Amino acid sequence: MAVEIMKEKYRSQVREVVLGATKDEGGTRSTTIKVGGESTLPFLHFEGAVPNRPVVAMEVWDVFPEEWPQNLKDAFGDVLNDPAAWAKKCVDEFGADLIALRFKGADPDVNDASAEDCIAVLKNVLEAVGVPLIVYGCGKLEKDNAIIGPIGEAAEGENLLLGVAEQENYKSVASAAMAYKHSVIAQSPIDINIAKQLNILISEMSTPLLDRIVIDPTIAALGYGIEYSYSIMERARFGALNGDRMLGMPMIGNVGHEVWSKKETFIPVDEEPGWGDQAERSLAWESVTAMALLQAGMNILVMRHPQAVKLIKQNIDELMQDNSY
Amino acid sequence: MGLSGLEIFKQLPKTNCKECGYPTCLAFAMALANGKASLDACPDVTEEAKEALSSASAPPIKMVKVGTGDRVIEMGDETEIFRHDKRFNHPTAVTVEVKDTDDLEARLAVINDLIFERVGQEYTVDMIALVNASGDAGKFKAAAETVKEKTEKNVVLVSEDAGAMEVALDVLADRKPLVYAANKDNFEKMTELAKSKECPLVVKGDDLNSLAELVDKIVALGYKELVLDPGSRETSKVLADLTQIRRLAVRKKFRTFGYQTIAFTSKDDPQEDLMQAGVYLSKYASIVVLKTDKKEHLLPLFSWRANLFTDPQKPAQVQPGLHPIGDADENSPVYCTTNFSLSFYLVEGEVSSTRIPSYILSVDTKGTSVLTAYADNRYTAESIAAAIKSTGLEDKVKNKNIVIPGLVAVLKGALEDESGWDVTVGPREASGITKFAKEKFA
Ligand code: B12
Ligand code: SF4
Numbered sequence: 001m002a003v004e005i006m007k008e009k010y011r012s013q014v015r016e017v018v019l020g021a022t023k024d025e026g027g028t029r030s031t032t033i034k035v036g037g038e039s040t041l042p043f044l045h046f047e048g049a050v051p052n053r054p055v056v057a058m059e060v061w062d063v064f065p066e067e068w069p070q071n072l073k074d075a076f077g078d079v080l081n082d083p084a085a086w087a088k089k090c091v092d093e094f095g096a097d098l099i100a101l102r103f104k105g106a107d108p109d110v111n112d113a114s115a116e117d118c119i120a121v122l123k124n125v126l127e128a129v130g131v132p133l134i135v136y137g138c139g140k141l142e143k144d145n146a147i148i149g150p151i152g153e154a155a156e157g158e159n160l161l162l163g164v165a166e167q168e169n170y171k172s173v174a175s176a177a178m179a180y181k182h183s184v185i186a187q188s189p190i191d192i193n194i195a196k197q198l199n200i201l202i203s204e205m206s207t208p209l210l211d212r213i214v215i216d217p218t219i220a221a222l223g224y225g226i227e228y229s230y231s232i233m234e235r236a237r238f239g240a241l242n243g244d245r246m247l248g249m250p251m252i253g254n255v256g257h258e259v260w261s262k263k264e265t266f267i268p269v270d271e272e273p274g275w276g277d278q279a280e281r282s283l284a285w286e287s288v289t290a291m292a293l294l295q296a297g298m299n300i301l302v303m304r305h306p307q308a309v310k311l312i313k314q315n316i317d318e319l320m321q322d323n324s325y
Numbered sequence: 326m327g328l329s330g331l332e333i334f335k336q337l338p339k340t341n342c343k344e345c346g347y348p349t350c351l352a353f354a355m356a357l358a359n360g361k362a363s364l365d366a367c368p369d370v371t372e373e374a375k376e377a378l379s380s381a382s383a384p385p386i387k388m389v390k391v392g393t394g395d396r397v398i399e400m401g402d403e404t405e406i407f408r409h410d411k412r413f414n415h416p417t418a419v420t421v422e423v424k425d426t427d428d429l430e431a432r433l434a435v436i437n438d439l440i441f442e443r444v445g446q447e448y449t450v451d452m453i454a455l456v457n458a459s460g461d462a463g464k465f466k467a468a469a470e471t472v473k474e475k476t477e478k479n480v481v482l483v484s485e486d487a488g489a490m491e492v493a494l495d496v497l498a499d500r501k502p503l504v505y506a507a508n509k510d511n512f513e514k515m516t517e518l519a520k521s522k523e524c525p526l527v528v529k530g531d532d533l534n535s536l537a538e539l540v541d542k543i544v545a546l547g548y549k550e551l552v553l554d555p556g557s558r559e560t561s562k563v564l565a566d567l568t569q570i571r572r573l574a575v576r577k578k579f580r581t582f583g584y585q586t587i588a589f590t591s592k593d594d595p596q597e598d599l600m601q602a603g604v605y606l607s608k609y610a611s612i613v614v615l616k617t618d619k620k621e622h623l624l625p626l627f628s629w630r631a632n633l634f635t636d637p638q639k640p641a642q643v644q645p646g647l648h649p650i651g652d653a654d655e656n657s658p659v660y661c662t663t664n665f666s667l668s669f670y671l672v673e674g675e676v677s678s679t680r681i682p683s684y685i686l687s688v689d690t691k692g693t694s695v696l697t698a699y700a701d702n703r704y705t706a707e708s709i710a711a712a713i714k715s716t717g718l719e720d721k722v723k724n725k726n727i728v729i730p731g732l733v734a735v736l737k738g739a740l741e742d743e744s745g746w747d748v749t750v751g752p753r754e755a756s757g758i759t760k761f762a763k764e765k766f767a
Pocket of ligand 1: 188189190191218219220221224225226228229258640660661662663665667668671672692693694695696697698699700701728729730731732751752753754755756758
C-alpha cells in the first residue's frame with residue numbers, strides 16, 4: 001500500500017537576504033552568504049525548497065571576555081586579546097560562516113571606547129577574515145546610536161549585518177544601513193505584531209531595505225523561557241509561508257549571549273553533583289539551545305563555543321540532506 | 326471529534342423520532358459533532374453505526390502504555406502539530422540503550438542513579454532499552470533477569486528474533502515491557518507473543534509504505550497496542566518520517582498511522598547522540614532511545630523536554646505571597662521575585678543553598694518573569710510595596726530590608742519611597758545570590 005504523503009502548499013516563501021559584499025559588489029569580502037529563501041518549514045525538503053543552509057556566526061569581542069567561564073576561554077587559546085586573530089581562528093579553525101563582532105568595550109561602564117576605536121577594530125577584523133560580518137554595539141542605546149553611524153560609514157559597501165533596530169529605536173541603525181549599504185537586524189520582544197510593525201517602519205524609511213532585514217525574534221536560553229521563542233518563531237515562519245510579507249524575513253538568534261550567563265554553563269560539578277561535568281554540560285547547553293531554535297526556523301545562529309559550533313554545523317549538514325519521498 | 330455532522334448523520338436511523346431530545350436526526354448529529362450530545366441518547370442506533378462512530382471519534386493518536394502500577398508511562402494521544410495551538414499531552418519517554426553484552430549491573434546502577442533536579446522539577450530516565458546485541462537467546466534471557474532484579478525502570482526489549490523475544494518476555498512480562506519489534510518476516514510470531522502477554526508492540530517498517538502495510542496486517546490479526554518505527558536512521562529522514570506520521574494521523578485521520586512513534590539515535594559520539602535525540606524529541610517522537618547515560622548530556626535533553634511540553638496558554642505559576650525558606654524569623658533576609666515558577670524556583674534553589682533562613686516574597690505577576698512583568702507593569706514599586714503590606718511582612722521582620730533582582734535595579738528609589746523599606750539591589754542572575762548572601766548576611 002502506498003501511503004499518500006502529505007505535502008503542504010504554502011503561498012509564499014521566506015525572503016532571501018545576502019550578507020557581505022565582494023569586491024565586485026562594492027565590498028572586500030571573499031565570500032558572501034545567502035540566508036532564507038525556504039518555501040517550507042525547517043528541513044522538510046519533501047515539500048518545498050530549502051535553498052540556503054542555516055549558518056553559524058561566532059562571536060568576537062573588542063575586549064577580553066573576562067566574564068566567560070574558564071572552559072569557554074580555554075577553547076580559544078591565546079587569541080582573546082586580539083579581535084583580528086580571534087576572528088581568524090574562528091573562521092580558519094572552527095569553521096565559522098560569519099563573524100559577529102560585538103563592541104562590548106564601547107559600554108561606558110567598560111572602556112567607553114569611541115567610534116574611532118571601534119572602527120579600528122572593525123578594520124582589523126575585516127582584513128583578517130574574508131567572511132561577512134555582523135556588528136553589535138554594547139547594548140546601551142545612547143552609546144550604540146552614537147557609534148553605529150560612523151561604523152557604518154567606515155565600512156561603506158561591505159553589507160555588514162548591523163544590530164540592532166528596535167521598535168522604539170530603529171532610526172540610527174536603519175539610516176546607517178540605508179546610507180552605507182548594509183543590512184539590519186530588527187529585534188522584537190517575542191511578539192509577532194511588533195516584529196511586523198518594526199519591519200513596516202523600517203521599510204517606510206526605505207523600501208529596498210525590506211530585502212536586507214533579518215528578524216531577531218528575541219530568544220531565551222534552554223531552561224530559561226526558550227519555549228516562548230520557539231513558538232513565536234514557528235508562528236512567524238508559518239505566517240511568512242502563508243504570505244505575510246512583513247514577516248517573511250530570515251531569523252537570527254543570539255544563542256551564545258543568552259546561554260553563557262546561565263548557571264548551567266559555569267557551576268562546577270561538585271556544587272551540583274546531579275548535573276554532571278561542567279565543561280561538557282556547558283557546551284551541550286549551547287548546542288541544544290541552538291538545535292531547538294533550528295527546529296523552529298532559525299537561519300543565523302550566533303554562538304560561542306567551538307565544539308558547540310562544530311556540533312550544530314554537523315546537525316545542519318545532516319538536516320540539509322534531502323528527505324523527499 | 327473530527328467527524329462532521331453530516332458524516333455522523335449518515336450513520337443515524339434518519340427517522341426523526343425525537344427520542345434523543347432533538348427535533349431531527351440531523352440536529353442530533355450536529356450536536357454530536359460539537360461534542361454536546363452522547364450517542365447513547367439515541368435508542369435506535371445500530372451496533373455497526375456505533376462501532377463506526379466510536380472508532381471515527383477516537384483520538385487521532387492512540388494512547389499506549391508501557392509498564393504497570395505507578396511506573397506506568399502513557400504515550401501518544403496527541404492532537405496537535407504545533408505546540409502553540411495547544412499543549413502537547415505526553416512528554417517523550419527518554420530511553421537509554423543497554424546491551425546484553427554490556428556489564429549490565431554496572432550500567433543499570435548508573436542509570437538507576439540518574440535523578441535530575443532543576444527548577445522544582447525532578448526527572449529520571451523513563452525506560453531502558455535492552456538490546457539483544459549478542460544475538461544469543463540465552464544471553465538475552467539472562468540479561469532480562471538481571472534487568473528484572475537490578476532496576477525498576479520500564480523496559481523496551483529489543484530483538485527481532487522471535488525466539489529470543491519469547492524467552493526474555495517470559496522473564497519480564499509482568500512489567501509490561503514494550504516489545505521491539507515486529508518486522509515483515511516475524512510479525513505473526515511477534516504479534517502473537519505481544520498479544521498473549523498483553524504487552525505493547527513496535528511495528529518496524531523499511532519505509533512508510535511497508536510500515537503501513539505491516540500495521541494493517543497486525544491490526545487484522547486483532548492487535549492494536551502498537552508503536553511505530555518507520556525504520557529510518559538518518560537525521561533528516563527520521564525528521565521527515567516522524568512529521569509525516571504525525572500529520573497523517575492528526576490532519577488526515579489516517580488510522581493506520583494513528584499510533585505513537587519510537588526513534589533511535591545512530592551516533593556513537595555522545596554529544597552527537599544528544600543532538601540527534603533533541604531533533605527527534607522536538608519533532609514528534611513519543612519515545613527516543615539514545616546511548617549516552619551521562620548526566621551532562623541528559624540534563625539538557627530533559628530541560629528541553631520540560632520546556633517543549635509546557636502549556637503554551639498558561640505559564641507555570643507558584644502561589645504568590647511570602648515563602649519562608651528554612652526557619653525564617655524576624656532577622657531573616659527578604660528576597661523579592663515574581664510568581665513565574667521558573668523565576669521563583671531559580672531563586673528558591675539559590676536561597677536554600679545559602680543555608681541562611683530567609684523569606685522569599687513572590688509578587689503576583691500572573692506567572693511572568695521579572696523583566697516581562699516589569700515591561701508589562703506588573704512588577705513595579707507599587708505592586709511590590711502592596712505585596713509587602715498584604716503579606717504582613719512588616720510585622721514579621723525587624724530590619725525592613727528587601728533584596729530586589731539586579732535586572733530591575735531602577736526600581737530601588739521608587740520602591741524605597743513607596744514602601745518605606747530599605748532596598749538592596751541583588752545580582753542579576755539568581756546564581757549570584759549565594760556569593761551575595763555570604764557577603765551581606767552571613
Ligand atoms: C519568555 C519571555 C516572554 C514571555 C513571557 C514568559 C513569562 N512567563 O514571563 C512572553 C512571550 C509572554 C513575553 C511577553 C512580553 N515581553 Co518578554 N521576554 C521573554 C524572554 C525571552 C525570557 C524571559 C524569561 O522567561 N526569563 C527567565 C526568567 C527565569 O528570568 P527572570 O524572571 O528574570 O529571573 C532571573 C533573574 O531575574 C534572577 N532573579 C529573579 N528573581 C530574583 C530575585 C532576586 C532577589 C534576585 C537577586 C535575582 C532574581 O534569577 C533568574 C535567573 O537568573 C525575555 C528575553 C530574555 N532572553 O531574557 C523577554 C523580555 C523580558 N520581554 C520583554 C518585553 C518588552 C515583553 C513584552 C512587554 C513585549 C510586548 N508584547 O509588548 C511582553 C509583556 C508581557 C505581556 N503583555 O504578556 C523585554 C523586557 C525589556 C525590558 N528590559 O524591560 C525582554 C527583556 C525582551 C527584550 N530584550 O526586549 N515575554
Ligand atoms: S433518537 Fe435517534 S432516530 Fe430518533 S431523532 Fe434522535 S437520532 Fe434520530
